Amino acid sequence: MTNRPIMPSSPAESAASLYPCGRPLKQWPTPMRLVVLGATGSIGQQTLDLVAKHPDRLQVAALSCHSRVSEVAAQVAALKKLQPEVPLPLVAVTDSSAHKRAAVDPLLRDLLLPEGPAGLVTAVSDAPDAHCLVNGLVGAAGLQPTLAGAARGMRIALANKESLVVGGDLVTRAVVAGGAELLPVDSEHSAIAQCLSGRQESEISRLILTASGGPFRETPAAKLAEVSLAEVLNHPTWDMGPKITVDSATLMNKGLEVIEAHHLFGVSYDRIEVVVHPGSFVHSLVEFVDGALLAQLGTPDMRVPLQYAISGEKHWPLASGRLDLVKTGMLRFEEPDLVRFPCLGLAMAAGRQGGTAPIVLNAANEVAVAALLAHRIRYADIPRVIEDCLTAMPAGPVTDLDTALAVDLQARTEADGRIDRLSAAAG
Numbered sequence: 289m290t291n292r293p294i295m296p297s298s299p300a301e302s303a304a305s306l307y308p309c310g311r312p313l314k315q316w317p318t319p320m321r322l323v324v325l326g327a328t329g330s331i332g333q334q335t336l337d338l339v340a341k342h343p344d345r346l347q348v349a350a351l352s353c354h355s356r357v358s359e360v361a362a363q364v365a366a367l368k369k370l371q372p373e374v375p376l377p378l379v380a381v382t383d384s385s386a387h388k389r390a391a392v393d394p395l396l397r398d399l400l401l402p403e404g405p406a407g408l409v410t411a412v413s414d415a416p417d418a419h420c421l422v423n424g425l426v427g428a429a430g431l432q433p434t435l436a437g438a439a440r441g442m443r444i445a446l447a448n449k450e451s452l453v454v455g456g457d458l459v460t461r462a463v464v465a466g467g468a469e470l471l472p473v474d475s476e477h478s479a480i481a482q483c484l485s486g487r488q489e490s491e492i493s494r495l496i497l498t499a500s501g502g503p504f505r506e507t508p509a510a511k512l513a514e515v516s517l518a519e520v521l522n523h524p525t526w527d528m529g530p531k532i533t534v535d536s537a538t539l540m541n542k543g544l545e546v547i548e549a550h551h552l553f554g555v556s557y558d559r560i561e562v563v564v565h566p567g568s569f570v571h572s573l574v575e576f577v578d579g580a581l582l583a584q585l586g587t588p589d590m591r592v593p594l595q596y597a598i599s600g601e602k603h604w605p606l607a608s609g610r611l612d613l614v615k616t617g618m619l620r621f622e623e624p625d626l627v628r629f630p631c632l633g634l635a636m637a638a639g640r641q642g643g644t645a646p647i648v649l650n651a652a653n654e655v656a657v658a659a660l661l662a663h664r665i666r667y668a669d670i671p672r673v674i675e676d677c678l679t680a681m682p683a684g685p686v687t688d689l690d691t692a693l694a695v696d697l698q699a700r701t702e703a704d705g706r707i708d709r710l711s712a713a714a715g
């Protein structure tokens with residue numbers, strides 16, 4: 289990682305980006321109808337909060353949860369009260385036993401889609417008059433619904449970065465083929481999108497992603513082996529779901545975001561840099577070829593980038609916190625420490641390697657994070673599991689979705705085996 293400005297190295301690299309900077313997005317009807325996948329999660333709940341704030345602009349055509357049936361039922365009831373004239377949304381419940389519970393719920397039973405991943409794809413493909421997919425699913429489970437949204441030519445407000453990590457080329461090709469729109473929800477990528485607005489690709493020197501540094505930014509290497517799960521989950525600035533909170537503590541989240549930025553903006557890895565910014569109010573930056581830097585700043589409120597994506601890059605009114613520049617004081621940036629946080633380096637290397645490497649990285653990480661949350665392994669074991677899986681499964685090409693899904697499954701089995709051995713050794 290370097291602070292040296294990196295210029296486009298070849299004409300191919302300067303080729304037009306997939307990202308629709310400078311070109312008009314489609315005109316969608318108002319109200320815009322949303323498919324909200326992962327509705328019961330942090331991103332999903334904040335999306336429904338935006339619907340409540342803008343009932344004249346937004347409606348919900350379908351919702352999903354994995355197992356929290358009573359929460360999704362409460363969301364349907366709240367929408368019925370908010371917009372009594374709007375038909376109730378279809379509901380996908382992926383977990384099998386939760387689906388059985390939903391099938392006997394008086395409000396949900398007539399709205400219910402098939403269980404498992406098929407329900408998610410049906411929600412995206414079949415929800416009546418749906419315009420925009422908000423993908424707030426966690427993990428590689430988000431990939432197929434993203435592809436379904438692309439095939440339907442939808443606006444895709446993408447929080448599920450794993451879609452691009454696992455299926456980057458598949459997704460970008462499907463977006464172009466389907467005439468869809470891919471708009472980032474991650475605050476860093478939203479910041480970059482705002483800085484890129486109206487610019488030509490030839491003007492861009494590099495993208496600079498900021499990272500809070502997580503709860504262990506100042507923790508000495510020797511102490512990282514001992515940190516507790518409660519400390520891992522204690523993020524200094526953002527309140528998010530458990531998986532991304534763990535990823536933020538290992539800096540894997542930033543690594544996944546580098547891969548996401550590469551696919552989203554069509555920029556090579558040499559021109560994407562990460563800096564630690566403990567204040568978390570500079571959401572990210574773009575450096576231009578004349579050395580000018582543009583940044584987007586704000587308080588940590590995910591509803592702002594969510595609404596920017598859903599609206600098609602508009603600043604709708606929102607009573608979010610306002611950044612007090614005088615109170616924020618100094619701008620502080622640091623180099624990320626790849627020795628204490630090996631997951632960032634592993635992700636950047638896997639991204640550069642391409643092919644199946646990011647799929648293996650992501651699957652091993654998902655399995656390791658779940659094992660940490662289940663108290664089966666320790667924080668410091670996460671990069672070991674991922675590195676072992678990357679070594680055991682050399683990268684190959686990804687030709688289609690089936691290859692991606694098969695590699696994902698194989699890497700999960702590989703990671704499971706390593707975790708079994710680690711937890712057996714730990715007694």
Ligand SMILES: NC(=O)c1ccc[n+]([C@@H]2O[C@H](COP(=O)([O-])OP(=O)(O)OC[C@H]3O[C@@H](n4cnc5c(N)ncnc54)[C@H](OP(=O)(O)O)[C@@H]3O)[C@@H](O)[C@H]2O)c1
Nearest residue numbers: 326327328329330331353354355356424447448449528529
């Ligand atoms: N939270 C943030 O502030 C934030 C910021 C930037 C990016 N993101 C990204 O947004 C995505 C969602 O993050 P989150 O923090 O909102 O996660 P979360 O709070 O854990 O919510 C995840 C959602 O997905 C559902 N889900 C879980 N496992 C599933 C599976 N196997 N199949 C189908 N659905 C499943 C959950 O249902 P149940 O509730 O029923 O379990 C829940 O609705 C992630 O990719 C994350 O990196 C999040």
